[in-house]
Amino acid sequence: MDIFGVPSQALMAQLMIGLVNGSFYAVLSLGLAIIFGMLHVINFTHGAMFMLGALLSWAGLYYFNLNYWVMLLLAPVVVGVFGIVLERLFLRRIYKLDYLYGLLLTLGLTLVIEGVVRSIFGVSGKPYGPAPISGVTDLGFLIIPNYRLWVIAASLTACVLTWYGIERTRLGGYLRAATENPKLVETFGINVPVLISLTFGFGVALAAFAGVLAAPIMQVSALTGQTMIVIVFAVVVIGGMGSIAGTIVTGVALGLVEALTKVYYPPASSMVMFLVMVLVLLVRPNGLFGGKE
Amino acid sequence: MNTTSQPPVLAVNGLEAWYGESHILQGVDFEVHSGEVVTLLGRNGSGRTTTLKALLGLTDRRSGSVRLFGEEVISLDTYRIARLGVGYCPEERGIFSSLSCEENLRLPPLHRGKAPGLSMDEVYRLFPNLEERKRSPGTALSGGEQQMLALARILRTGSRLLLLDEISEGLAPVIVQTLGEAIKELRQRGYTILLVEQNFHFSSALSDRLLFMESGRIIETLNPDELDDNTDRVIRMLSV
Numbered sequence A: 001m002d003i004f005g006v007p008s009q010a011l012m013a014q015l016m017i018g019l020v021n022g023s024f025y026a027v028l029s030l031g032l033a034i035i036f037g038m039l040h041v042i043n044f045t046h047g048a049m050f051m052l053g054a055l056l057s058w059a060g061l062y063y064f065n066l067n068y069w070v071m072l073l074l075a076p077v078v079v080g081v082f083g084i085v086l087e088r089l090f091l092r093r094i095y096k097l098d099y100l101y102g103l104l105l106t107l108g109l110t111l112v113i114e115g116v117v118r119s120i121f122g123v124s125g126k127p128y129g130p131a132p133i134s135g136v137t138d139l140g141f142l143i144i145p146n147y148r149l150w151v152i153a154a155s156l157t158a159c160v161l162t163w164y165g166i167e168r169t170r171l172g173g174y175l176r177a178a179t180e181n182p183k184l185v186e187t188f189g190i191n192v193p194v195l196i197s198l199t200f201g202f203g204v205a206l207a208a209f210a211g212v213l214a215a216p217i218m219q220v221s222a223l224t225g226q227t228m229i230v231i232v233f234a235v236v237v238i239g240g241m242g243s244i245a246g247t248i249v250t251g252v253a254l255g256l257v258e259a260l261t262k263v264y265y266p267p268a269s270s271m272v273m274f275l276v277m278v279l280v281l282l283v284r285p286n287g288l289f290g291g292k293e
Numbered sequence B: 001m002n003t004t005s006q007p008p009v010l011a012v013n014g015l016e017a018w019y020g021e022s023h024i025l026q027g028v029d030f031e032v033h034s035g036e037v038v039t040l041l042g043r044n045g046s047g048r049t050t051t052l053k054a055l056l057g058l059t060d061r062r063s064g065s066v067r068l069f070g071e072e073v074i075s076l077d078t079y080r081i082a083r084l085g086v087g088y089c090p091e092e093r094g095i096f097s098s099l100s101c102e103e104n105l106r107l108p109p110l111h112r113g114k115a116p117g118l119s120m121d122e123v124y125r126l127f128p129n130l131e132e133r134k135r136s137p138g139t140a141l142s143g144g145e146q147q148m149l150a151l152a153r154i155l156r157t158g159s160r161l162l163l164l165d166e167i168s169e170g171l172a173p174v175i176v177q178t179l180g181e182a183i184k185e186l187r188q189r190g191y192t193i194l195l196v197e198q199n200f201h202f203s204s205a206l207s208d209r210l211l212f213m214e215s216g217r218i219i220e221t222l223n224p225d226e227l228d229d230n231t232d233r234v235i236r237m238l239s240v
Helices: A008-039 A046-063 A068-089 A099-121 A146-168 A170-180 A182-186 A192-214 A224-239 A244-264 A272-283 B048-055 B078-083 B101-106 B120-126 B128-132 B143-153 B173-188 B200-206 B228-238
Strands: A136-138 A143-145 B010-019 B022-032 B037-042 B061-068 B086-089 B161-165 B192-196 B209-214 B217-222
Touching (some): A008 A046, A008 A170, A008 A224, A046 A068, A099 A224, A136 A146, A143 A146, A146 A170, A146 A244, A170 A192, A182 A192, A224 A244, A224 A272, A244 A272, B022 B048, B022 B061, B037 B048, B037 B200, B048 B161, B048 B192, B078 B086, B101 B120, B101 B143, B143 B173, B173 B200, B209 B228
Parallel strands (some): B037 B192, B037 B209, B086 B161
Antiparallel strands (some): A136 A143, B209 B217
């Protein structure tokens, strides 16, 4: 059966890839949005943190014989701690300045991180080897590798848990309140500077988690994060900063849009995001789910 | 009311504070004793709000001495000062729009190692409106309800010193009366309260002492029963 001239099997396969990419976009943009809400820093290092997660997962396997599942837990912790160190050493000093300084600082940090990784590992992609979950599942309309199903499930679980943590727990309440008015939250006896460090650490840990998930299906290299960060910025701009759920939905939806474009008009597939971004900004300058800020 | 044996709950000496280059407080001195209600009065820009903020370390820079419950806090971080048992209700009320009324109320953590404050039941008895509006988003409440919420929020934590900035401002008389009753009840329960007020009648009915500020200093201290003899001076100190 054809759908607009494309075999449905091929369409479904692309949509599945779109869903996988969309899951990555969702996890990454979620971290980015949380960090921006709390720190008011547009975190350019997010792509590099994603790359570090993927690279750590690869390095853990080949140098330390730590398997995928260990690294899935360990890499986010390592990257999260690294993020907290960066926040304490550098980011903390620029909160009072214009947004632009945060962008410049994190861009600089990104170049340093990528440069170091590049000089150690080179720029050629590192093949991960066989995916940790093998086999395929026949969904009737589509045959899909089990690992990709796992990626989708794990990403969405991470998103839902993050949403729950922010919207339904006490710590999340502090976070939401501190996003609105950090000084006042501090007058309640809450250690806001530590809350800010933890937020940044958690945000980049999410990126690293996505990186580990991506390692077996993408070539890991020093530049892995660069393509990702540009797309994820577009996702965050399109979704707006207003809502956690909105960010997740936007991420997944844009993965699907990208996949559909790949099927019907491949030359536009790498720019369709930005076309959507321009259109959304024309109609809703604060993004689809954006608040008033 | 003054108990000389105990150290004052709050002792401020030579407090100076800055916002950027602006030197707002130019040497503020006063004490508040346990169980007292004291009001800072003065014109706009005389430094009353800044005094409250400087006590909590919310100004850009500050110097001098602030002793809370006998402990020097001039170089402590805001959250550490708060944990000594200070509750702050800002002029803009600071109700969080992403939290419901009840979440706002439950947000401030209870101070560890301090006697507990009011229970939720007691808070709701004091401000029945808040119980009815439990699930509403914080900023969907009326101005009066938001003010009650901002005050109620700091009563649960075990804070013994309350810093309340302009709680009667812009509210209907019936709400101002409710807030006045609440202050009286809190005073009976032994809370120590420092008010910043524009509403002279509201505050003089509630306070043990009135401190008048001008140009970042305290220029006069009066008891409420001295007011009648000083009407002219009071009017001069408060009129624009």
